[in-house]
Amino acid sequence: MDSITGDFGQVLLWSFWFFIWISALMVWIRCLFDLFGDHTLSGWAKAGWALLLVFVPWIGAFIYLIARGKSMGERQMSAIREQQAAQDRYIQQVAGTATPADQIVSAKALLDAGDINQAEFEALKAKALI
Helix, strand or coil: CHHHHHHHHHHHHHHHHHHHHHHHHHHHHHHHHHHHHCCCCCHHHHHHHHHHHHHCHHHHHHHHHHHHHHHHHHHHHHHHHHHHHHHHHHHHHHHCCCCHHHHHHHHHHHHHHCCCCHHHHHHHHHHHHC
């Protein structure tokens, strides 16, 4: 019975260390992505931080988080805002933002060109005014 308990304890211990290792690796990778995505740092500063993160990875990551943690969040929020604005612009471009008057003018042009009849024009005009 002791071997089962001991084996289970070993599995729990290995699971714990595996979780710690993966978490630390994710923090380290996040620091690297933030470092190279920061346009305000000079090349020398990036090189210095990269050396620290590569040669002393875990301590370097903690120092990076302490020194630049607040600005990491600000840069991430700024990037999210820029991405959201770009998405909004794209959606407006694709969906079109024609006013009801623009839609009626377009329908009138189609009527004048003979592409639609009077009933279709009235239907388009009613739809635009809704």
